[in-house]
Amino acid sequence: MSLNVPLVAANLSTSFVASLLYGVFLVLFSASFYLLVNHPRADSINKGIKSRLLTPLVISSLCIFITITGNWICTCIRLFQAFVIFDSGHSPLEFYADLSQTTQVVKTGFLMSTVIIGDAVMIYRLWVVWSFRKSIIAFPMCTLLGLVACSIGITYQFTQYIPGEDIFVTAAGRWITSDTTFTFCTNVYCSALIAWRIWRTNVAARRYGGRSLMHILAIVVESASIYTLWTIFFFATYKSETNVQFPVVDSWPAVTGIAFMLINVRVGLGWSQRGRGVLPGNTSTARMSNSEEDSRVGNRFETYNMRPMAVHITRAIDKGEIYDGNQTEEGDRGSLAAKVKPV
Structure with a gap:
């Protein structure tokens, strides 16, 4: 049985929830960007600012910032359209019920772009942690391609939406289900294999007196849990056919960005406290949140602290x-x- 939440009330709450989470994301993005560009690691200290900016994680961080900001701006614009511009503000229900509105279509495009970038970065991290082994990313690459196809499909279906249609039973609804399934599989798969790889490296490092890497494992698992639980929450609200899904799905981009930036910030701050050093044990594990050149977790040439x-x-x-x-x-x-x- 679906919850009887008015559509207008659900969309009003969207503006507040999305703005709150966007503020959290903005703080984390600023800290993450600073750490990625000005990180005091030994092998980047002599690099120019251009070289530091042209790294995969910096570029992806900027892209995800643009898409999340675009999504939030569209949410704010739609609020003014519903209560000020559209029919002089007398018909907010009709406005929000029309999913073919240009701002809704553009916002959906920003949403799906954010999810795609987030999944792509997860696959990149998995690839780096597993020493650039192509076979390990075969499955998530397939799910990523499926996500891209479904994202295009859902965005197009919104342009064809006819007011009055039930979003839960239309073709757009089937695209939504596919999108959620693909991104869920990608994140669970990548997070599980990254965590397992770090755990195995930690076991090997401890045998030679290296420090524990469990804090890095906790960072990965906690950040992945945030995104995965929010995805499950959205899917549950969508399948229950309640309007609560609207604030949940509109906050999805910000949650994606928060989970993305948390890894960069927490690993980066832990590294900065050690000056120019790196985390003991597998030296490359600490570099996971920086660049392809600086991210070598699981490298065959592992180094350990030697006993005196x-x-x-x-x-x-x-x-x-x-x-x-x-x-x-x-x-x-x-x-x-x-x-x-x-x-």
């Missing part, structure tokens, strides 16, 4: 204690014995 060792050297001389070079005064050669033991 004490070396005790004893020299035994048969006759005499005064020597020149390698011979003693009496002509007898001494012998060297060394003991090496870990501290």
